[in-house]
Amino acid sequence: MATNRKKLVMVGNGMAGVWAIEHLLKLAPDAYEITIFGAEPHPNYNRIMLSSVLAGGADMDEIIINDLEWYRSHNINLHIGHTVTRMDTKARKVYSDGGVEVGYDELILATGSNPFMLPLPGADKEGVIAFRDINDCRIMQETAKSYKKAVVIGGGLLGLEAARGLLHLGMEVSVVHINEYIMERQLDEAASTMLRKELEQQGMKFLLAKQSEAILGKKRVKSLLFADGSMVEADLLVMAVGIKPNVGLAQKSGIEINRGIVVNDYLETNIPGVYALGECAEHRGIAYGLVAPLYEQGAVLAKRLAGAPTEGYAGSVTSTKLKVSGVNVFSAGQFIEPEGSRALRYQDEIDGVYKKLVVHDDKLIGAVLFGDTSDGAQLFSMIKKGEDIKGREKELLLGISADALSSSPQNRLEGMADDEIICGCNGVSKGAIAEAIQSGGCTSVGQIKACTKASASCGGCKPLVEGLLQLYAGDAAVSVKEGICGCTTLNRDEIVSEIKRMELKTVKEVMNVLEWTNEEGCAKCRPSLNYYLGMLWPEEYVDEKESRFTNERYHANIQKDGTYSVVPRIYGGVTSPTELKKIAEIAEKFDVPMVKFTGGQRLDLLGVKKEDLPKMWEELDMPSGHAYGKTLRTVKTCVGSTFCRFGTQDAIGMGIRLEKEFERLTAPAKVKLAVSGCPRNCAEATIKDFGVVAIDGGWELHIGGNGGVHVRATDLLCVVKTEDEVVEWASAFLQYYRENAGWNERTSIWVERVGVESVKKALENREDRLALQERIQTTLNLTTDPWKQIVNEPELRKNFEPIAPIEIYK
Numbered sequence: 001m002a003t004n005r006k007k008l009v010m011v012g013n014g015m016a017g018v019w020a021i022e023h024l025l026k027l028a029p030d031a032y033e034i035t036i037f038g039a040e041p042h043p044n045y046n047r048i049m050l051s052s053v054l055a056g057g058a059d060m061d062e063i064i065i066n067d068l069e070w071y072r073s074h075n076i077n078l079h080i081g082h083t084v085t086r087m088d089t090k091a092r093k094v095y096s097d098g099g100v101e102v103g104y105d106e107l108i109l110a111t112g113s114n115p116f117m118l119p120l121p122g123a124d125k126e127g128v129i130a131f132r133d134i135n136d137c138r139i140m141q142e143t144a145k146s147y148k149k150a151v152v153i154g155g156g157l158l159g160l161e162a163a164r165g166l167l168h169l170g171m172e173v174s175v176v177h178i179n180e181y182i183m184e185r186q187l188d189e190a191a192s193t194m195l196r197k198e199l200e201q202q203g204m205k206f207l208l209a210k211q212s213e214a215i216l217g218k219k220r221v222k223s224l225l226f227a228d229g230s231m232v233e234a235d236l237l238v239m240a241v242g243i244k245p246n247v248g249l250a251q252k253s254g255i256e257i258n259r260g261i262v263v264n265d266y267l268e269t270n271i272p273g274v275y276a277l278g279e280c281a282e283h284r285g286i287a288y289g290l291v292a293p294l295y296e297q298g299a300v301l302a303k304r305l306a307g308a309p310t311e312g313y314a315g316s317v318t319s320t321k322l323k324v325s326g327v328n329v330f331s332a333g334q335f336i337e338p339e340g341s342r343a344l345r346y347q348d349e350i351d352g353v354y355k356k357l358v359v360h361d362d363k364l365i366g367a368v369l370f371g372d373t374s375d376g377a378q379l380f381s382m383i384k385k386g387e388d389i390k391g392r393e394k395e396l397l398l399g400i401s402a403d404a405l406s407s408s409p410q411n412r413l414e415g416m417a418d419d420e421i422i423c424g425c426n427g428v429s430k431g432a433i434a435e436a437i438q439s440g441g442c443t444s445v446g447q448i449k450a451c452t453k454a455s456a457s458c459g460g461c462k463p464l465v466e467g468l469l470q471l472y473a474g475d476a477a478v479s480v481k482e483g484i485c486g487c488t489t490l491n492r493d494e495i496v497s498e499i500k501r502m503e504l505k506t507v508k509e510v511m512n513v514l515e516w517t518n519e520e521g522c523a524k525c526r527p528s529l530n531y532y533l534g535m536l537w538p539e540e541y542v543d544e545k546e547s548r549f550t551n552e553r554y555h556a557n558i559q560k561d562g563t564y565s566v567v568p569r570i571y572g573g574v575t576s577p578t579e580l581k582k583i584a585e586i587a588e589k590f591d592v593p594m595v596k597f598t599g600g601q602r603l604d605l606l607g608v609k610k611e612d613l614p615k616m617w618e619e620l621d622m623p624s625g626h627a628y629g630k631t632l633r634t635v636k637t638c639v640g641s642t643f644c645r646f647g648t649q650d651a652i653g654m655g656i657r658l659e660k661e662f663e664r665l666t667a668p669a670k671v672k673l674a675v676s677g678c679p680r681n682c683a684e685a686t687i688k689d690f691g692v693v694a695i696d697g698g699w700e701l702h703i704g705g706n707g708g709v710h711v712r713a714t715d716l717l718c719v720v721k722t723e724d725e726v727v728e729w730a731s732a733f734l735q736y737y738r739e740n741a742g743w744n745e746r747t748s749i750w751v752e753r754v755g756v757e758s759v760k761k762a763l764e765n766r767e768d769r770l771a772l773q774e775r776i777q778t779t780l781n782l783t784t785d786p787w788k789q790i791v792n793e794p795e796l797r798k799n800f801e802p803i804a805p806i807e808i809y810k
């Protein structure tokens with residue numbers, strides 16, 4: 001059977017080429033016997049997502065687009081780790097460096113680009129890399145484990161995404177840029193300046209208008225020297241100064257080359273039977289460096305090879321979105337106004353929003369958005385269509401209402417052709433999304449993402465995907481809107497605002513008034529409502545014990561054999577011989593099978609019977625360590641200036657003060673703090689929910705860290721001078737988290753979701769901080785030690801009495 005098929009060979013196993021093959025297989029599954037060569041030793045993966053991998057937003061194994069099974073199931077002969085080194089276009093054969101020789105009828109060149117490496121003296125030193133593939137990403141991850149200082153040359157999209165990833169990996173990062181302002185290929189100066197300021201707040205340093213001259217160091221890079229004689233130290237140097245189409249192979253084979261491989265509207269080169277697409281191709285003088293146009297090329301090439309009618313590729317208007325969490329930047333079309341056009345601008349310094357629309361002959365030809373990019377996808381669609389916007393300029397500049405877009409029957413989305421691409425990053429068309437909703441039964445953006453990959457990369461298309469969901473699922477989309485659980489369609493924010501607005505005071509009342517489908521609620525909504533009500537009405541609300549999990553009901557962690565563990569509070573991890581003796585005696589008296597130090601510098605008495613808990617707490621006469629609840633757990637400290645010769649501040653004193661301040665605090669999820677006495681950070685403060693690191697003359701405050709399943713390093717919140725300020729900021733941060741996070745949402749997830757910048761903004765004003773501090777104090781003043789309460793109240797003690805065995809045979 002295969003012998004009747006024409007032979008199709010593709011050089012390059014990247015995003016553009018494999019996308020074209022996928023489409024060809026849909027149009028003409030049996031037309032070709034396909035062979036693919038890929039120089040990288042991986043199946044086709046989402047190169048875009050390397051930035052997210054570096055920044056901790058995705059795992060390497062999540063970015064594979066077509067796994068090896070996909071190639072096998074489509075009978076594709078795949079040669080990965082093979083570079084095609086020679087082509088004979090007369091004999092129609094290609095040869096790989098691995099000794100494979102294959103004949104073809106049709107040949108696709110999809111060799112992508114090579115990163116442009118500045119030819120500086122010293123560029124061959126160890127530690128000088130590009131950011132292009134999985135290997136580069138791994139090198140950066142490894143380097144960050146043993147080195148501190150990273151320098152990125154190039155303040156474009158790639159350089160900034162690399163820099164953000166390196167910051168996430170804990171490196172100090174300087175971005176060297178040749179221009180006066182960053183991302184000048186996508187932004188005007190106003191938006192660029194706002195972006196730089198935001199990134200500086202995230203910890204990035206910028207060296208602008210710098211001409212790199214030489215890379216210094218012995219074997220490994222040590223520093224980068226500039227033409228003005230200044231230098232910057234570097235253990236790692238990443239070059240991100242643009243790309244150049246990979247044309248070497250085509251050039252050797254007599255194929256017409258300009259900047260890229262020259263192709264016509266059908267992606268044909270000057271040699272019959274040889275096509276090119278992707279970053280290696282140059283169409284009407286343009287070699288594109290973003291996936292959306294490459295996918296458009298792929299759709300045309302697939303049709304051409306399948307013998308299906310196509311009008312050809314006419315070029316693309318492009319849009320970009322920087323993939324850096326906490327920063328929203330969007331640019332599309334002609335963002336600098338050409339002669340004869342006009343620019344409309346809107347700037348809100350308080351909220352950090354900037355918008356610019358470029359209009360020519362009453363048509364939108366370009367846009368730059370900073371701070372609020374929610375209209376980006378819609379504006380881009382208007383630019384591509386060349387829509388007349390006369391009379392609507394103000395409405396567009398101040399924001400297209402999502403409702404207006406989705407509610408009108410004659411809306412823009414409805415008018416779009418089925419093959420128009422909605423998600424540029426993943427090449428998902430309107431038709432594919434419509435099918436996922438109408439035939440696939442998708443009723444939420446999450447389901448559409450899982451089914452089609454739309455909105456899975458930069459997220460820029462999400463508003464359009466939401467619009468399509470409204471258009472095709474209508475009420476169904478509304479009725480399955482993701483609520484906090486199956487009992488309600490309301491999300492966390494809606495519930496909290498309704499509780500406040502209607503002054504609802506009990507779990508039952510919330511469920512009744514907000515029309516819960518299950519009147520008893522479930523294990524997910526009951527504890528969350530219990531938390532929200534307690535947070536909103538600290539002085540009136542009576543905690544609903546039944547809504548709490550076993551551990552929180554018994555104030556101890558249940559173990560796998562049904563016994564409990566007891567962890568008394570040991571402030572800052574500091575104890576005394578007397579206290580240790582007491583704990584040891586009690587452990588012996590109650591036959592505690594194991595005594596263990598916890599990771600949070602306390603003692604865990606494991607294997608305690610439930611009925612022994614109150615007696616043991618009584619004898620210990622120590623506060624509960626709250627090792628079981630969604631509360632403040634530990635405040636880990638290092639020895640700091642008290643004993644350590646490096647310590648600059650009293651880490652122990654600071655830690656104990658924080659622990660005494662916030663002990664017993666309930667929160668959406670458990671909260672851990674740490675205080676280190678100097679930047680050596682022995683207390684690991686940068687993987688805590690709130691981490692304090694002493695520096696000369698002050699303290700760095702870090703937020704949103706986690707050392708658990710999804711390890712996340714903290715973001716720097718601010719630097720303060722005094723211990724009082726540390727307490728003020730910690731209070732404000734913890735209360736802001738309590739008031740805004742979803743129940744069971746750790747600070748690491750919450751900070752990532754809302755963006756560190758929004759947290760900074762909420763806390764930057766002292767009056768707001770003091771108001772938050774006052775609210776947290778109100779809550780803290782009402783807390784009591786649960787162990788003491790149980791010890792002193794015979795009624796509560798009864799809950800711990802052993803249940804008498806039921807006598808069945810009397």
Ligand SMILES: Cc1cc2nc3c(=O)[nH]c(=O)nc-3n(C[C@H](O)[C@H](O)[C@H](O)COP(=O)(O)OP(=O)(O)OC[C@H]3O[C@@H](n4cnc5c(N)ncnc54)[C@H](O)[C@@H]3O)c2cc1C
Binds near residue numbers: 011014016048277291
């Ligand atoms: C970190 C990063 C983030 C990005 N983010 C975005 C983004 O957010 N949005 C966006 O639109 N674009 C983004 N891009 C750009 C996007 O990834 C590229 O435009 C796209 O991958 C290009 O696809 P391609 O198939 O043309 O080339 P590639 O994906 O580079 O594939 C070409 C493949 O061909 C192989 N090859 C080359 N020569 C040979 C040979 N002789 N023999 C065998 N194999 C060969 C190469 O090894 C490579 O694997 C990003 C790029 C990077 C590096």
Ligand SMILES: NC(=O)c1ccc[n+]([C@@H]2O[C@H](COP(=O)([O-])OP(=O)(O)OC[C@H]3O[C@@H](n4cnc5c(N)ncnc54)[C@H](O)[C@@H]3O)[C@@H](O)[C@H]2O)c1
Binds near residue numbers: 210288289290
């Ligand atoms: N979010 C996204 O869409 C995204 C993310 C990453 C990469 N990409 C794509 O990947 C490709 C590569 O990205 P890129 O940022 O390297 O390319 P780029 O061409 O967009 O930007 C390179 C930047 O480096 C600067 N530069 C050039 N020479 C320099 C020098 N000697 N010293 C300092 N700065 C110098 C330029 O002024 C420019 O701003 C592009 O096609 C880009 O569109 C896109």
Ligand code: SF4
Binds near residue numbers: 641644682
């Ligand atoms: S963090 Fe600093 S002060 Fe604390 S133990 Fe380590 S070196 Fe000493």
Ligand code: FES
Binds near residue numbers: 454457458460462
């Ligand atoms: S456009 Fe980037 S995820 Fe859809």
